[in-house]
Amino acid sequence: MEHSTPIDVVNEYLASFYSGDFTRAAAILAVDFSFQGPFLSVEGRDGFLSGAQGLRPVVRGHRLLRQWQDGHEVCSIYEVDLSTLAGSGSVVMSEWHTVRAGQLASGRVVFDTAPFHALMPARRG
Template structure:
């Protein structure tokens, strides 16, 4: 029996947040697109995964707080615990994914770009480039 859209999204998020970027990359369609704070317009699959290893190495924990699914659409609210050289923080995020044929085809990401965790992550990434 094929995985439900919610199962696909959960597996994708777990792979990405744990730093298994190759596995996560294979779970999205070639025409995958995303929209996120601090990014103008729609981004491509290559843009989404650019620097993913650098970002995910600061994630220490990932917790799904709530998930809703309706047809191909899955909405997930989760928390990330971030650990950087400058400190630790927790950040709440929400993503709305669409799944077709067992692959994630899009995500619309929502988070507070001024949250302490976002600032710490931004600084840590800027310091390592």
């Protein structure tokens, strides 16, 4: 993705991540990628991918609703489709990425956690 725009880099990542292709997504993340979200805040690509593993079996894709770029920063608003034993539905999310040298240097996601929790099976114990 050497000659890609920041929006191209972000969209390649979103498509990879939300299709469950973490190998492809990992190649787009800088080694020192930092992430902040409601359920995970972590420094480092490997820590992020490890922390996000629980999403792989339940994520069914995403639909981009709006996106804009300011220099090397991209903000995206999208719906994520989830399917679990508790049900199926979508959650609107907003994510702000910083792109450096053709890779994602950081990401910050915000969303209402209530619809997300409603789709997660109840924990036992």
